Amino acid sequence: MTTITKNKAIDLFLENNPNFSTFENLRKSGLEFLEMKGLPHLKEEEYKFTQISKKIEQNVSSFKSAIKTELTAENVKSNLFEGFDGDVVVFNNGHFDAELSSISAQNYSFLKLSETQPDLLGQIAKNEKDPFAALNSLTFEDGVHISVEKGKKVEKPIFLIHFNKANEGQIINSRILIEIAENAEVTFIENTVSLDEEVYFSNAVVEVKVNQNAHGYYYRLQNENRKAISANNFATDIHRDATFTSVATQLQGDMLRNNLTLNLLDSGCVGNMYGLYLLNGKTHVDNHTNVDHTKPHCDSNELYKGILADSSRGVFNGKIFVRQDAQKTNAFQQNNNILMSEDAIVNTKPQLEIWADDVKCSHGCTTGQLDEEALFYLQARGIGKEHAKGLLLYAFAGEVFEHIAYEPFKEYCIQLVQERLGSSF
């Protein structure tokens, strides 16, 4: 290897570079970027609270990509939530599993990336924006390309479900490209299921293009095993009068890093980002969000909430750019955290860069403990302390789920959170 060593992890990845012959340009630019920059090192600003390269070096022993694992229809069925009715796209260690998927392709087309060879790939989540996006460009074998037809609504949600279990390789790569044509509408649900309790590193890239006046809804759940390390680059280009809403919930993992980018590229766009991280044990979750207002009359709304118990850690970084052209922008951002233990940590950083002068932007973040006065009030009415805590925490967290429009998934998230909060009400 003739690479300039930035850290050990990148060398190990490059030694195991599968050197696929497809997507030549994308892979080449990914390699160039990684050879120059490496993976994030200790002092890198964007990763200073999330030492993911170190985490990978210390925990991953095989830098080969995982091959498909044994997976049954029963595995899939048992991970569908109550009331779900829609198409299911199954990923087996990051590889699309056609046999276990059920794809009606009603009002949309579904193909492998190798079949469509889209030029768009890597244009939304660009290699040079994040080393893990670049790494994914190098190591993903194939991915899926979903295109919703012009003017059509995909009536039932499309459920993307990942089953992860390391084998001789511990690296799991997945790549998804979604195009929503003009005036179309679609809802995605994405979940990751760990099939055992062992270490893996999953590195995912999802790119979404929302064309003029189209609507996309994307609900993501991350509830992985306690050794799971994961980097996710999710980027969306939103065109004129289009709307995109992301609701992300993180419940468990070892270290999860999510980069979520919304590019508002023309007038009349709306971008919404909602998130809940409810963490315990040693789970470390880092949400880096980025919304870029480039044209006038666009709105963005962001609300991330965190509840952190034990020695868990949450990182929130919310960038909002309002370019000079983007007059009449409305951009709102809020991050609120409750720390349930003295060992839990939150690092929160709003980052607003505003060059336009006629805009409404606001941001706020709070970190505190559970409101003792509210707790006492509930107890004084005969509600047991633990139950009262659950009630208050759920009241705090539940606001995020108000933004999930697909009822069965909303109910499922509520159920998971209430189970975690140890209360039923």
Place this chain on the structure above:
Amino acid sequence: MLKIKNLHASIEGTPILKGINLEVKPGEVHAIMGPNGSGKSTLASVLAGREEYEVTEGEVSFKGKDLLELSPEDRAREGVFLAFQYPVEIPGVSSTNFLRTAVNQVREYRGLEALDAVKFLSIMKEKMKLVEIDQKLLSRSLNEGFSGGEKKRNEIFQMAMLEPTLSILDETDSGLDIDALRIVSNGVNQLKSSENATIVVTHYQRLLDYIVPDFVHVLYNGKIVKSGTKELALELEEKGYDWIKEEADAASV
């Protein structure tokens, strides 16, 4: 029903209650009055079990049980109700869900069956009339955006739902206009019976025109320095607290 003996309590090391003695029997209404900072609200908080206060001496028995040993929720389940001076706003918790949870946890403790949704709603509707509270208010988050008067009415409504044996009204009248005061007092009076008792903590004699006390106690500097009948309240209204302070200060020298 309630026996307080030589109760001392402090907050962050500062003594606030310095030897309270009080006995309340079923069917009685006791008013506790006194100047600001005399310890009135502290007494109410200690009885309800607020954790910031440390009881340093004395005892409190309620229906024969050691009240101070019980958690705040168990005190409520035993039948103690504190109407808060400043009811807490709790966004995201609906008033109705909250009350149903509370009522059913209290019932469970008392060995009663949980109320189903239909039964609960019909009881709720009946009790709502007592304090003229609007259904719309109860479909909102608990106390969120309620006016001062609405919050206080909601306290008395909760009291009606929980059917306590001892109600402690902590300055429930403060800040209320005459109409709201009338509605709140009317609610309290209708809930009165020979089985239950009420402690009214207030700054103003005005409330006692509506809720007529059997006994009036004046709290000053952490002690009850004078007890009497409702005439004492009138005397206080007329003469203020200075003469009581002087008497008490003279006695303690």
